[in-house]
Amino acid sequence: MTSNGSRGAGISVAVVGGGIGGLTAALALLRLGIDAHVYEQAAELSEVGAGVQISPNASRVLHGLGLAEDLARTGVKPAALHQRRWDDGRTLTRAPLAGPLEETFGFPHYLMHRADLLAALAARLPAGRIRLGHRLTGLTDHGDRVEARFANGARVEAGVLVGADGIHSPTRALLFGPEHPRFTGCVAYRGLVPAERLRALELETTTQLWMGPGGHFVHYFVAGGRLVNFVAITEQDTWTRESWTDRRAAADALATFEGWHPQVRAIMEAVDETYLWALFDRTPLPRWSTGGVTLLGDACHAMLPFMAQGAAMAIEDAATLAACLASEGRPGLGRYEAERVPRTARVHALSTANKARFHLPDGPEQRERDAGMAAGASGLSLDAMAWIYGHDAFGHSTR
Template sequence: MKNQKRIAVVGAGLGGLSAAGFLQRAGFDVTVYEQAPSFSRIGAGIILSANVMKALRRLGAEGALVEAGIKPHSYISRAWDSGEKMYEIIFDAASEERFGGPYLNIHRGDLHAVLEHVVTPGTIIFNSRLIDLKETSHSVRLVFDNGVETEADIVIGADGIRSRVREFLLGNEAPRFVGSVAHRAIFATESLRGFEIPDCTKWWGRDRHILPYFMTSRRDEIYAIGVVPQATWDSDAASLPSSRDEFLAAFDGFHDDLRRVLEAAEDVSVWPIYDRERNDRWSGGRIVLLGDACHPMRPYMAAGGAMAVEDGAILSRCLATFDEPAEAFRCYEATRIPRVADVQRISIENSWMRGPTDTDWFYCYDPCTAPLTPPS
């Protein structure tokens, strides 16, 4: 595609910034529109597996991410009651060589602090909430709530599960509550009063699970996310305040090693978990979706961010390869949908690394070199 095309990316999350970074390196004129007023160190932890890190290495971000986060010694699965070790994967020099990159835990705020530098200064326009898209025969007009109107040759919707771009493309359909909520907390390691824990452990219960892990190499901060069943979510809020007592009650009967961690939890909140029924239409006209905007993932495989970054890398390659947007989008969908479908299925099953697992197909993948599937 001719690189003078103007591309508007809606959403400055992991997928949007990755796509913008790759597209700028391919010579495209890219602007990213983000509804938040700025990036800040709030939120949660995130896991960046080797397939993600290989892509972010090409954006020049690997070193800063490793410095901000932690390369955990291992990932451990343990039984909820006995504490029996069900599975362990060691992350060392040998695994990095095999997978082609490291496995990293990091705070989302620290991740964003690095990723905002993978695009040229001035690329991100904050305080820009999309309210309208108008496609013409030669461009797309974007209208934002701050009064700004602009035109682009291509619009990339990277604006999450409640994507406004998706609404304009596919219609207004609410996400699906999956019948589970996530209790989340971030707290200082010193609250454990000397009790030592592994870098990353998932505790598997009959109908619930919980994953506490460190987010920095200093091991001074712990993120814990525990998923439990809940029949309904009746609030319009993105999250609600919870408490340490509620967190402990949700994992009553779990092994003492876990409960000692939860007894230190502070600032607990509870978040509904949503997804959508699979829809393989990711594009139309000059508009295309990536990440949770087209294939939201349940957070049970720690793969939602990975899929968004892979999307951005593959989409940028397709746009650089084909002159017509429709042809580029068909190649992107043909390349991405089979892999994404596998990850969605495993995430719904909540089976990833519960026991002995073939991880090579996931971690060894490199979206910057993987073959593109020709458009049909």
């Protein structure tokens, strides 16, 4: 991808937030000849240890940005998505990934450690493009430029400012006023286990999702197969702690999943420590932009992780934003929003619906769900997923 002398080549972009979406946006903009800098509030780039799924719609973007070798080195290609019953391990459905998915959509599906992906993105950015210790405190849109003010006293001007600053986005609050994310009634225990500790389980290289009453459990390999990432999600009524990520004893997770299949429990027993995350979302915003300021990723469409598309949607946002700004300059924000809002809202709705489907209590509805999945009614066929996996975020909308 190179600049073609388009209208956007003369503008500058300030990206607020140095997560996966923000770094992808900066890299995509620079590849298209647009001057871009990232302003991250933290003192260093870091990710709490957790896995992320990079489906073909996202790997298409990342390959286009030159990350194919990085993904191949640190990512894992799962053979299938294997959905199972919580107590006896019975297969409910098994959808092929790896070869069939790559052959159909042209790009792989990867399972990755978030820190590996973040490091790969940061390494591709030229020196000096990431400014750490910059917490956004104010914005002024002067019509032809946006002034950003930071807690450290720095002031920056750019033609466009992009808020890629997460679910607690200061950019969104400055644009549209304060809004509190909604606790979804779900919390997630997350952990990473050295794969060698689990050798006796003879785990397949698949994404395994175990469905049970009031919760589900997901595990897969990351970090080139050296680690097993797990997410154990359960329901609770309230969340009162200020932190979203508390260190918790593995015994807490085990107690929550009492009676689950021995494989599930063996994985949790092998972890040194777990983090407990509260899962929040928000009603998708009907608009993301005001003047020369727009939003990206969780800042505008935070969603439950039950479609494994949160990071992928942010990566898609980044690619589409870069393409729109490159072709139209600042007015391209209107097209960016028009293309992304309906698609992300659709994925958000399906992610929310999966909470009920995954967590059915044992009984008639659960048996009906299981029978439908066994009959191939899970919606996981390659044809059914084409609208997600086949999307070209650099090109045109397929919503």
